[in-house]
Amino acid sequence: MSDFNEKVEIEKKTLGDVDINSVPFTEVEQSGPASLAQQAKGFWVTFSTMFKKNQTVQYPDVKAPTAPRFHGRHQLNRHPDGLEKCIGCELCAWACPADAILVEGGNNTPGNQLSPGERHGAVYQINYLRCIFCGLCVEACPTRALTMTNEYELADDKREKLIFEKDDLLAPLRQGMLAPPHPMYPGMTDTNYYNGDVKEAHPSQAEK
Amino acid sequence: MTTAELLGKDPVWLIVVKCLIVFIICVLATLMAVWTERRVLAKMQLRTGPNRVGPAGLLQSLSDGVKLALKEDIIPAAADKVVFIIAPIIATSMCFMAFAVIPMTGVVNIFGHKTALQLTDLPVGVLYILAVTSIGVYGVVLAGWSSGSTYPLLGGLRSSAQVISYEVAMGLSLVAVFIYAGSMSTSAIVDSQHQHIWNAVVLFPSFVIYVISMVGETNRAPFDLAEAEGELVGGFHTEYSSLKFALFFLAEYVNIIAVSALATTLFLGGYHALPGLGFTEQWLGGWFTLIWFFTKVNFFFFIFMWLRGSLPRLRYDQFMKFGWKVLIPVSLIWILIVASLRVLQQEGAPRSAILAFAAGVVVIVMAMISLIERNKEKVRSTVLPEGEAPNFPVPSLPQVQSINVSGGK
Numbered sequence: 001m002s003d004f005n006e007k008v009e010i011e012k013k014t015l016g017d018v019d020i021n022s023v024p025f026t027e028v029e030q031s032g033p034a035s036l037a038q039q040a041k042g043f044w045v046t047f048s049t050m051f052k053k054n055q056t057v058q059y060p061d062v063k064a065p066t067a068p069r070f071h072g073r074h075q076l077n078r079h080p081d082g083l084e085k086c087i088g089c090e091l092c093a094w095a096c097p098a099d100a101i102l103v104e105g106g107n108n109t110p111g112n113q114l115s116p117g118e119r120h121g122a123v124y125q126i127n128y129l130r131c132i133f134c135g136l137c138v139e140a141c142p143t144r145a146l147t148m149t150n151e152y153e154l155a156d157d158k159r160e161k162l163i164f165e166k167d168d169l170l171a172p173l174r175q176g177m178l179a180p181p182h183p184m185y186p187g188m189t190d191t192n193y194y195n196g197d198v199k200e201a202h203p204s205q206a207e208k
Numbered sequence: 209m210t211t212a213e214l215l216g217k218d219p220v221w222l223i224v225v226k227c228l229i230v231f232i233i234c235v236l237a238t239l240m241a242v243w244t245e246r247r248v249l250a251k252m253q254l255r256t257g258p259n260r261v262g263p264a265g266l267l268q269s270l271s272d273g274v275k276l277a278l279k280e281d282i283i284p285a286a287a288d289k290v291v292f293i294i295a296p297i298i299a300t301s302m303c304f305m306a307f308a309v310i311p312m313t314g315v316v317n318i319f320g321h322k323t324a325l326q327l328t329d330l331p332v333g334v335l336y337i338l339a340v341t342s343i344g345v346y347g348v349v350l351a352g353w354s355s356g357s358t359y360p361l362l363g364g365l366r367s368s369a370q371v372i373s374y375e376v377a378m379g380l381s382l383v384a385v386f387i388y389a390g391s392m393s394t395s396a397i398v399d400s401q402h403q404h405i406w407n408a409v410v411l412f413p414s415f416v417i418y419v420i421s422m423v424g425e426t427n428r429a430p431f432d433l434a435e436a437e438g439e440l441v442g443g444f445h446t447e448y449s450s451l452k453f454a455l456f457f458l459a460e461y462v463n464i465i466a467v468s469a470l471a472t473t474l475f476l477g478g479y480h481a482l483p484g485l486g487f488t489e490q491w492l493g494g495w496f497t498l499i500w501f502f503t504k505v506n507f508f509f510f511i512f513m514w515l516r517g518s519l520p521r522l523r524y525d526q527f528m529k530f531g532w533k534v535l536i537p538v539s540l541i542w543i544l545i546v547a548s549l550r551v552l553q554q555e556g557a558p559r560s561a562i563l564a565f566a567a568g569v570v571v572i573v574m575a576m577i578s579l580i581e582r583n584k585e586k587v588r589s590t591v592l593p594e595g596e597a598p599n600f601p602v603p604s605l606p607q608v609q610s611i612n613v614s615g616g617k
Contacts, residue, residue: 056256
């Protein structure tokens with residue numbers, strides 16, 4: 001307490017030495033108002049702008065394409081034969097800084113083969129009320145199952161509708177794909193799948 | 209036959225019809241003005257502006273008005289209820305009343321009756337407009353006071369101080385017009401311009417002062433200190449909602465149109481056509497003059513929008529300084545000059561004497577300006593010591609072409 005008081009007194013002393021009227025300062029030349037012609041320039045800017053093409057995008061009527069790598073809604077991809085790429089490893093959920101992803105893995109059984117190998121994602125949810133579209137989940141995905149589309153119209157009127165389930169996120173079936181569950185391509189291992197050796201579904205896969 | 213005599217023969221039903229026409233014109237013009245302003249300002253900012261409601265967004269202000277009317281009407285607990293309700297009524301009705309003496313057309317035919325689209329023609333018409341707009345200030349002051357809240361009070365005080373100070377400059381700029389036209393009646397001023405030349409040409413300084421002070425008087429950018437959003441929330445109408453707010457909104461725009469119409473009447477020849485296009489005045493049975501009138505009003509309205517799009521808001525002290533120390537002295541001197549010239553002319557002084565007087569005025573004004581310039585204290589300048597060139601890359605300053613980023617040699 002006594003130390004504190006001493007310090008305050010020292011500061012007072014140094015302050016008292018300075019006369020408020022003799023504080024050194026530097027005068028800087030003021031340019032003053034610009035000439036009338038200079039001031040009129042601003043009016044010309046606004047006037048000429050009226051005749052320029054305006055920048056507004058008439059959004060709901062006209063949808064401007066996004067940048068090719070725009071971070072939009074996620075998508076769960078498929079192998080060319082229709083099996084899901086997601087193996088339920090939860091790395092995306094762990095990578096997510098906003099805790100927007102919930103994954104529960106499940107075992108692939110002979111009657112319920114959803115993805116190559118042993119495991120598949122049984123529950124896959126992305127909460128778009130939390131998602132910040134940073135793309136760390138996409139970087140974390142070891143099988144390239146999770147990527148992002150360019151779709152950005154995600155607004156909705158119910159909170160429940162903005163938690164996207166696996167069905168909402170899965171990529172559609174393309175030409176040559178079979179809807180899982182179905183067995184793996186005959187003679188192929190999960191490694192072959194990841195290496196891209198499977199090009200399309202085999203007729204035997206359709207038989208149950 | 210003068211306009212006053214022409215209007216004196218109006219039957220009562222025609223006066224009622226004209227009242228209605230003037231009222232409808234004011235309201236329609238406000239709706240159009242809001243839309244025009246939003247579109248033009250948008251254009252100046254590379255935007256489109258409202259384009260959803262109706263063709264090209266024309267009905268936007270109508271739908272905004274309906275929305276305002278349907279909103280909840282709140283009267284704050286601390287408000288003085290009676291004054292709170294009366295204030296917007298005063299503000300709005302006074303703006304409409306200003307339109308009564310504005311001549312909008314020449315001689316036209318309304319339902320088989322030969323008359324002019326002007327409600328009444330007072331011998332002191334312009335003074336009447338000044339008086340009525342001054343009463344309109346009561347609406348602003350009372351609104352600010354009766355809200356029972358700090359921001360509206362400050363905003364109300366600000367705008368009343370502003371309107372009153374700029375009304376002085378406005379009134380003084382009109383004096384030169386009165387001297388020149390020899391009348392205070394709006395229609396007589398229009399006639400005198402039709403016979404000679406537009407007042408905007410002969411009384412150019414008055415015209416400039418009027419245009420500046422009409423912006424100050426209507427509380428518009430760059431003089432919109434009373435509604436400085438960043439400082440006073442909404443100014444005097446912060447506590448107002450629903451239809452009462454709509455009334456203030458309406459009053460603001462009718463006021464703008466009224467001062468523009470007055471400027472047209474006093475300085476740009478009123479409803480008459482541009483010089484050399486006089487034959488158009490007979491088109492549509494004389495109603496074409498109404499188009500000329502509103503073309504000129506829109507010219508002034510465009511100036512309002514242009515100012516709003518280009519200039520930042522003034523500081524309050526600068527604004528008051530400009531009004532009292534620049535506009536009023538300049539218009540006083542100008543009135544002296546105009547009055548002297550007028551007297552010389554009327555007393556039949558020879559042309560050489562008038563010219564000599566004008567030359568003398570020019571010499572005196574120039575001498576005064578140079579004296580003021582010379583007496584201005586030269587600002588001492590000390591060059592700041594140059595620091596060492598920075599050793600890291602820095603963005604180039606606007607006035608510097610390039611900067612040494614290597615540091616040293």
